[in-house]
Amino acid sequence: MPEQANIVLPEGSLEKQTTRLNLGPTHPATHGVFQNILEMDGERIIKAESTVGYIHRAFEKLAERRPFYQITTLTDRLNYCSAPLNNMGWHMTCEKLLGVKTPKRVDYLRVIIMELSRISDHLICNSIVGVDTGAYTGFLYVMQYRELIYEIYEEVCGSRLTTNMGRIGGFERNFTNTAFEKLEKFLEEFPKVWKEFENLFMRNRIFIERTKGTGAISAERALNYSFTGPNLRAAGIDYDVRVHAPYSSYEDFDFIIPVGTTGDNYDRFMVRGEEVWQSLGIIRQAYEKVQSFKGKDAEIYHADAPEYYLPAKSDVYTKMEALIYHFKIVMGETEIPAGEVYHSIEGANGELGFYLVSDGGRSPYRLHFRRPCFIYYQAYEEIVRDTMLSDAIITLSSLNLIAGEMDA
Amino acid sequence: MPINSDHIKEKINTQFGDGVLAWDDSSDILCVEIKSEINLKVLTYLYDEPSLAFQFLTDLTGIHYPEKTGNEIGVIYHVHNLKENTRLRIKIFVPVGKPDVYTASGLFSGANWMERETFDFFGVNFIGHPNLKRVLNVDEMDYHPLRKEFPLEDQTRIDKDDEMFGR
Amino acid sequence: MARPVRFNLNPKDFSDRGINDVEMPEGHMGEGFFATSFDKVVGLARKNSIWPLPFATSCCGIEFMATMGSHYDLARFGSERVGFSPRQCDLLMVMGTIAKKMGPVVRQVYLQMAEPRWVMAVGACASSGGIFDTYSVLQGIDQVVPVDVYVPGCPPRPEAIIDGVLKIQDLIHNESLRRRHSEQYKHLLETYGIQ
Numbered sequence: 001m002p003e004q005a006n007i008v009l010p011e012g013s014l015e016k017q018t019t020r021l022n023l024g025p026t027h028p029a030t031h032g033v034f035q036n037i038l039e040m041d042g043e044r045i046i047k048a049e050s051t052v053g054y055i056h057r058a059f060e061k062l063a064e065r066r067p068f069y070q071i072t073t074l075t076d077r078l079n080y081c082s083a084p085l086n087n088m089g090w091h092m093t094c095e096k097l098l099g100v101k102t103p104k105r106v107d108y109l110r111v112i113i114m115e116l117s118r119i120s121d122h123l124i125c126n127s128i129v130g131v132d133t134g135a136y137t138g139f140l141y142v143m144q145y146r147e148l149i150y151e152i153y154e155e156v157c158g159s160r161l162t163t164n165m166g167r168i169g170g171f172e173r174n175f176t177n178t179a180f181e182k183l184e185k186f187l188e189e190f191p192k193v194w195k196e197f198e199n200l201f202m203r204n205r206i207f208i209e210r211t212k213g214t215g216a217i218s219a220e221r222a223l224n225y226s227f228t229g230p231n232l233r234a235a236g237i238d239y240d241v242r243v244h245a246p247y248s249s250y251e252d253f254d255f256i257i258p259v260g261t262t263g264d265n266y267d268r269f270m271v272r273g274e275e276v277w278q279s280l281g282i283i284r285q286a287y288e289k290v291q292s293f294k295g296k297d298a299e300i301y302h303a304d305a306p307e308y309y310l311p312a313k314s315d316v317y318t319k320m321e322a323l324i325y326h327f328k329i330v331m332g333e334t335e336i337p338a339g340e341v342y343h344s345i346e347g348a349n350g351e352l353g354f355y356l357v358s359d360g361g362r363s364p365y366r367l368h369f370r371r372p373c374f375i376y377y378q379a380y381e382e383i384v385r386d387t388m389l390s391d392a393i394i395t396l397s398s399l400n401l402i403a404g405e406m407d408a
Numbered sequence: 409m410p411i412n413s414d415h416i417k418e419k420i421n422t423q424f425g426d427g428v429l430a431w432d433d434s435s436d437i438l439c440v441e442i443k444s445e446i447n448l449k450v451l452t453y454l455y456d457e458p459s460l461a462f463q464f465l466t467d468l469t470g471i472h473y474p475e476k477t478g479n480e481i482g483v484i485y486h487v488h489n490l491k492e493n494t495r496l497r498i499k500i501f502v503p504v505g506k507p508d509v510y511t512a513s514g515l516f517s518g519a520n521w522m523e524r525e526t527f528d529f530f531g532v533n534f535i536g537h538p539n540l541k542r543v544l545n546v547d548e549m550d551y552h553p554l555r556k557e558f559p560l561e562d563q564t565r566i567d568k569d570d571e572m573f574g575r
Numbered sequence: 576m577a578r579p580v581r582f583n584l585n586p587k588d589f590s591d592r593g594i595n596d597v598e599m600p601e602g603h604m605g606e607g608f609f610a611t612s613f614d615k616v617v618g619l620a621r622k623n624s625i626w627p628l629p630f631a632t633s634c635c636g637i638e639f640m641a642t643m644g645s646h647y648d649l650a651r652f653g654s655e656r657v658g659f660s661p662r663q664c665d666l667l668m669v670m671g672t673i674a675k676k677m678g679p680v681v682r683q684v685y686l687q688m689a690e691p692r693w694v695m696a697v698g699a700c701a702s703s704g705g706i707f708d709t710y711s712v713l714q715g716i717d718q719v720v721p722v723d724v725y726v727p728g729c730p731p732r733p734e735a736i737i738d739g740v741l742k743i744q745d746l747i748h749n750e751s752l753r754r755r756h757s758e759q760y761k762h763l764l765e766t767y768g769i770q
Contacts, residue, residue, distance in 0.1 A: 024680070025677065025680050026630060026659070026680060026684060027659070028659040032632070032633075032636075033632050033677060052543060052544065053542075053543060053544040053545060053546075053674070053676050054632075054674055054676050054677045054680070055632050055633055055671070055672055055674050055677065056544040056545060056674050056676065056711045057672055057674065057707045057709060057711065057712055058553065058560070058707070058709035058710060058711050058712070060529070060554060061553060061554055061560050061709060061710075062560060062707070062709060064560075065560055073706065076634075077633065077634055080633060080634035080637055081637060096436065124637075124640075140644055140645050143640065143641065143644035143645070143646070144644065144645055144646060146641070146644075147641065147644070147646045150641075160638075160641075160730075160732070161634055161637060161638055161730050162634055162729060162730060221517070223463065223464060223490075224516060224517045224518065225516075225517050225518040226464065226465050226466065226516065226518030226519075227518075237490075239490055244490075244493050245493070339434065339435050340435050340439075341435055341436055342436065342437055342467070342486060342495075342497070343436075344466075351466070353466065353467055353486075355467060355469060355484070355486070357471060365471075366471045366472075368467070368469040370466065370467040370469075370486075374521060374525075375518055375521070375522065377521075378517070378518065378520055378521045379517070382517075403632065403633060404633045404634065407544055407674075544711075545676075545711060546675055546676050546711075553710055553711075558710075559710075560708070560709055560710065561708050561709065561710065562709070562710045562711075562714075565714055568708065568714065
């Protein structure tokens with residue numbers, strides 16, 4: 001806390017005591033486009049003013065135009081590092097509104113995909129924290145395993161990044177054997193890699209001195225700012241939507257919620273690192289559960305909801321009811337109940353909520369995304385007050401700000 | 409343990425009487441519609457009352473119903489009691505000609521940008537907000553885009569016409 | 576005392592492996608000298624040492640990170656050093672949606688680059704607005720800066736991004752040294768309002 005600046009200017013001087021630094025929308029440290037105008041006294045930041053909206057794509061207005069199954073492509077682009085999580089969340093919101101119950105196998109397959117995307121998001125966040133402190137190698141090493149996760153997504157839905165995975169009620173096709181083989185390869189090889197990555201940082205003196213004690217936020221302030229997710233858990237509150245309001249059969253799984261103490265950058269890094277281990281455990285349990293379905297049960301990949309799930313093409317060409325359902329779904333004649341629903345999932349950054357108001361029509365009347373990044377970025381000004389510029393840069397990357405989710 | 413909805417209803421009804429306009433438990437979360445002037449009082453009461461303790465603001469957003477004259481613009485709060493795991497939805501409605509709502513940013517710091525977003529999209533004027541400017545759109549924009557009368561596409565663009573793009 | 580040569584005694588035959596060497600430009604070769612025309616050599620040198628500026632805004636930026644990673648390595652084509660300062664870079668790769676709020680920033684970054692400069696629009700959003708035909712998205716960055724190569728895709732696969740970089744390399748290789756002073760180029764910049 002500087003009581004007195006280093007150089008005190010004489011009275012009536014035209015120069016200002018502080019300098020303005022523009023940590024602009026294009027900057028290698030801001031991973032995404034958001035701007036911070038910093039008032040600095042030497043190296044210390046006195047005030048920060050954030051501007052967002054540089055990638056505002058009007059998702060909420062777009063969603064009022066599209067039918068429910070077309071909104072999945074919009075949700076991909078919210079938190080694009082973990083796109084399948086957003087897709088699954090949206091499908092679950094629709095299922096909540098429409099009253100569709102998914103079978104257990106679908107739930108377990110969804111859990112595998114959601115935890116894989118959580119791992120891929122935490123991989124990026126932690127390795128970028130490493131890059132910002134100067135350690136580029138960890139990033140390159142870990143991106144190799146993100147490619148393996150992308151290959152698993154490709155087996156399931158065909159695409160790497162913007163996956164548009166799943167349908168209301170389940171998945172569009174059963175997981176192939178290749179997908180399971182790749183998953184086994186991942187489960188076998190990745191733990192060693194993550195252990196090596198952690199060894200690079202966890203007890204590294206330079207890393208600890210850079211991140212411990214910087215960018216801290218207390219639990220009360222974090223709750224007041226409506227933080228959720230790893231940032232809140234690093235501050236000490238164990239709020240995890242998977243445990244508080246379990247969805248997609250998360251209550252059948254056995255995992256712990258890692259919690260930090262001070263909410264500084266080191267705690268956030270460690271919480272995310274431990275969450276990767278927990279996700280690996282959940283994937284293993286889910287995989288075993290999926291393998292335990294045999295025979296006819298192993299063929300189930302969607303709920304039995306013909307009004308909302310497109311029937312198989314061979315049925316559409318031969319059976320009358322399937323033809324009618326296909327027509328109704330595509331042309332928008334299905335009866336959608338009017339009402340409102342709020343569903344939230346534990347996204348990689350926190351509680352990703354979908355508030356859907358439907359008036360019975362083909363597209364939502366109003367769809368609002370409760371985006372965790374937007375909400376916790378407000379606290380950045382308070383976190384970096386009176387810290388050094390280099391600490392502010394590390395805080396920016398350890399908060400895991402994804403611009404697509406921030407601006408929507 | 410989730411708080412009993414009857415307990416919530418009773419507490420709020422006794423405290424605010426005719427400020428409460430309607431209760432709705434048809435959807436997944438208990439929903440209360442209150443008069444727009446008392447929104448900050450209700451939120452503060454829910455925050456301070458020990459048996460209710462809704463101290464986490466999950467979401468704050470707006471909605472526009474052009475056909476409900478006098479009550480077109482709505483502001484919807486989702487609050488959450490983390491310990492007892494209960495959620496509550498609070499709705500207020502204001503006329504589009506005078507959309508004034510008291511700000512919740514004194515109580516919840518997280519409401520700051522959420523209210524700026526609601527102002528940006530719907531034009532709700534939050535009284536007492538420290539910095540009510542547009543947050544997501546360009547500052548020079550003169551209309552509030554998520555109101556129902558405005559179209560999605562930019563009307564000034566010349567390279568794409570609506571017939572070709574199927575609108 | 577010099578040791579006798581032990582390794583690499585037999586010349587290797589790479590014809591079956593599909594390894595391409597960069598070909599020599601046409602010229603006149605002699606004992607200790609090689610004469611060719613200036614623009615061929617300059618084109619060759621420029622194309623194999625591009626310094627790109629990744630202007631990564633959204634999802635395509637993550638695919639760019641994958642392209643720079645070790646699986647699909649962009650550095651093998653010479654783009655080893657990515658810079659973030661426009662004053663030092665040749666190739667502006669705009670990856671991701673550009674909103675109207677961001678348009679002036681792209682223009683400012685383009686203006687700060689020194690000639691010769693090339694622009695690559697990666698992804699559907701940078702090429703034409705993509706799936707976001709809304710009030711807040713710029714429908715393609717060619718509304719504000721002249722673009723050389725468009726890479727379609729949402730997001731384009733890393734192989735597609737590399738293909739785009741190779742096309743830029745073709746452009747650079749075949750570019751005449753007089754291009755930036757020609758009437759056509761000046762007219763192009765004038766239509767964008769760039770001096």
